[in-house]
Amino acid sequence: MADVVVGQASVTRSAGVRKRSSLRNAVKHKSTVAFLMTLPLIVLIAVLVLYPALYSLHLATLSKSMTKFVGLGNFQFLFKRETFWLVVEQSCIFAITAVVFKALIGFIVAHFVHNIPAKGQRKWRGMLLVPWVIPPAMSTLAWLWLFDPSYSAFNYTLSFFGIGPIPWTGDAAWARFSVILVNIWIGAPFFMIMYLAALKSVPDQLYEAASIDGANWWQRIWYVTLPMMRNIIAITALFSLIVTFANFDIVRILTAGGPLDQTHIFATWAFKVGIEGSDIPLGASVSLFMFPILAVAAIFILRDINKRGNEA
Amino acid sequence: MADVALRKVVKRYDDVEAVRGIDLDIADHEFIVLVGPSGCGKSTTLRMIAGLEDISDGDIMIGGDVVNDVPPKDRDIAMVFQNYALYPHMTVAENMSFGLRLKHYPKAEIKARVTEAARLLDITDLIDRKPKQLSGGQRQRVAMGRAIVRNPKVFLFDEPLSNLDAKLRVQMRIEIKKVHQKVRTTTVYVTHDQVEAMTLADRVVVMNKGRIEQIGTPNELYHKPATRFVAGFIGSPAMNFIPCRLEDVGGTLQIRLTDRIAFALPPARAARYNALPRTEKLLLGIRPEHLTESHAHLGPGVEPFDTVLDVTEPMGMETLVYFGLDGTPVCGRVDPNAGATDGAPMRLAMDLNNMHLLNEATGVVL
Numbered sequence: 001m002a003d004v005v006v007g008q009a010s011v012t013r014s015a016g017v018r019k020r021s022s023l024r025n026a027v028k029h030k031s032t033v034a035f036l037m038t039l040p041l042i043v044l045i046a047v048l049v050l051y052p053a054l055y056s057l058h059l060a061t062l063s064k065s066m067t068k069f070v071g072l073g074n075f076q077f078l079f080k081r082e083t084f085w086l087v088v089e090q091s092c093i094f095a096i097t098a099v100v101f102k103a104l105i106g107f108i109v110a111h112f113v114h115n116i117p118a119k120g121q122r123k124w125r126g127m128l129l130v131p132w133v134i135p136p137a138m139s140t141l142a143w144l145w146l147f148d149p150s151y152s153a154f155n156y157t158l159s160f161f162g163i164g165p166i167p168w169t170g171d172a173a174w175a176r177f178s179v180i181l182v183n184i185w186i187g188a189p190f191f192m193i194m195y196l197a198a199l200k201s202v203p204d205q206l207y208e209a210a211s212i213d214g215a216n217w218w219q220r221i222w223y224v225t226l227p228m229m230r231n232i233i234a235i236t237a238l239f240s241l242i243v244t245f246a247n248f249d250i251v252r253i254l255t256a257g258g259p260l261d262q263t264h265i266f267a268t269w270a271f272k273v274g275i276e277g278s279d280i281p282l283g284a285s286v287s288l289f290m291f292p293i294l295a296v297a298a299i300f301i302l303r304d305i306n307k308r309g310n311e312a
Numbered sequence: 313m314a315d316v317a318l319r320k321v322v323k324r325y326d327d328v329e330a331v332r333g334i335d336l337d338i339a340d341h342e343f344i345v346l347v348g349p350s351g352c353g354k355s356t357t358l359r360m361i362a363g364l365e366d367i368s369d370g371d372i373m374i375g376g377d378v379v380n381d382v383p384p385k386d387r388d389i390a391m392v393f394q395n396y397a398l399y400p401h402m403t404v405a406e407n408m409s410f411g412l413r414l415k416h417y418p419k420a421e422i423k424a425r426v427t428e429a430a431r432l433l434d435i436t437d438l439i440d441r442k443p444k445q446l447s448g449g450q451r452q453r454v455a456m457g458r459a460i461v462r463n464p465k466v467f468l469f470d471e472p473l474s475n476l477d478a479k480l481r482v483q484m485r486i487e488i489k490k491v492h493q494k495v496r497t498t499t500v501y502v503t504h505d506q507v508e509a510m511t512l513a514d515r516v517v518v519m520n521k522g523r524i525e526q527i528g529t530p531n532e533l534y535h536k537p538a539t540r541f542v543a544g545f546i547g548s549p550a551m552n553f554i555p556c557r558l559e560d561v562g563g564t565l566q567i568r569l570t571d572r573i574a575f576a577l578p579p580a581r582a583a584r585y586n587a588l589p590r591t592e593k594l595l596l597g598i599r600p601e602h603l604t605e606s607h608a609h610l611g612p613g614v615e616p617f618d619t620v621l622d623v624t625e626p627m628g629m630e631t632l633v634y635f636g637l638d639g640t641p642v643c644g645r646v647d648p649n650a651g652a653t654d655g656a657p658m659r660l661a662m663d664l665n666n667m668h669l670l671n672e673a674t675g676v677v678l
Contacts, residue, residue: 212387
């Protein structure tokens, strides 16, 4: 009997030791420590990103009054609405045009800044970053004023050249142009700074070798600069495509989607039907639509980067 | 292929003169090496020939045409860089053919030239690899291949072996010499390594502080240096410089090194130096190999003297001995079996037939 009791005690003691030592082992593992240290961030992401994402998935399946489960009913309803397809079209035009021009302007400006002697370069870099640093809502308000039908500074200037008043935000085509213009103005400096960093990482001797090989400046850009910057160009374009696609503030402030919903993009239209139209499930369905489109773009671009990853 | 000429070429950066008026004629097919310590203007000179640096003054001619304002791409030159400067996104074949593709050569000819150059450099198996997958030596070969396929007027090499380890450097040096023997293109080669300069060059140009100190064949520079700089720069271990003066003793001209040591000059040398003022401060320049162990049958002009060795360095085929003459450190080269020991006295012999006499103030070899 006594034997048994002693045996039990020893079992509990050894279990305690095992527990402590396994904890010590776990701490010894670098991955465990790393996990513990990133845990606060993981929790934060889960609360602020994962939960809303899943919640919006859930919302998208509810009826307007949020009392009944309707499955994919909201999506079926969206597909039948002309405005929805208009929003899809405008979102694509808006994002692709803006990203292409931001990249192009960023690339050209980065080249100019790169060729400025080091002394003056900081000053120019700082000044050129201003549009990107100002909160978009504020700078868009300034643009709104520039575009104003009655007080437009642009129209005033153009009047000297005999160019008649342009309905910057009043006409569908011009309004589309205006929102893209403002987006390019705000976003181009980001491309500029990324491309400038990439340009600086291209060794000068490659350009020297190319010019001795007989390349003119355009061939040096085409055969040396662009291939060396391909990964940066791809990543920047992807990142910007996502941000531009999900843009809200510029369109909301400049045109509020008008005239006649012609400038609505996903986020602004989701806001309109969801918040202003009090149909939160429908708004959630609209905003969820961005996801598959961006996922496809991301897969293509990242696959291309992986393919070339082990090159340079 | 073409000759290259530099006429009073100057390069100024703001108020610093990096190259101070260089005159140089390089013949067709010649292999010229520019050598000197860092900052002597040798790389700047090469980059001016390439067109990568503007020239501040003077003229550069390639094949008789002044190319001062001709951009690099139109000079018909090829350059091999210290860090190879291969295009990382192109394969070896693409790297080598880049210049030809830009000039729209027919595909068949490009392929033929690349294949031929790859065969010459023994890199045929690597033709489809990217530079990242190559070793330093292989990259260097590709960089040379890129130069060869263009069949340019002039090859320019900017310290091409500096990034390689010692063993590979020797191997590639021979490789470069072989390639030049085959293609015979006029070559300008920049290095700070005097061994590379001596082994590769038809003629060596020794530069110092933006000026040319001396131009000559490797043997001329070694045996007949014009200045103290050249005498000290060419040869390893370096030439010894010992303060000395001339004196007349009983009708013969003597050279006095220390209170204790003075040698009668051989007749040829005595005739040559007789006109010099006896008061002038002079330096005796003598290479370590002309300071050897003494033995019973010394030839004419080889004078024995006793000294105490400070340090000895056995090198295998020879032993370097270090000692002082009135505080001036001197290095000699003796037979490994001559019994040289640290701190021990030793009888050495100085071969005055191979001596140089320099003016201490000007550094000019007299």
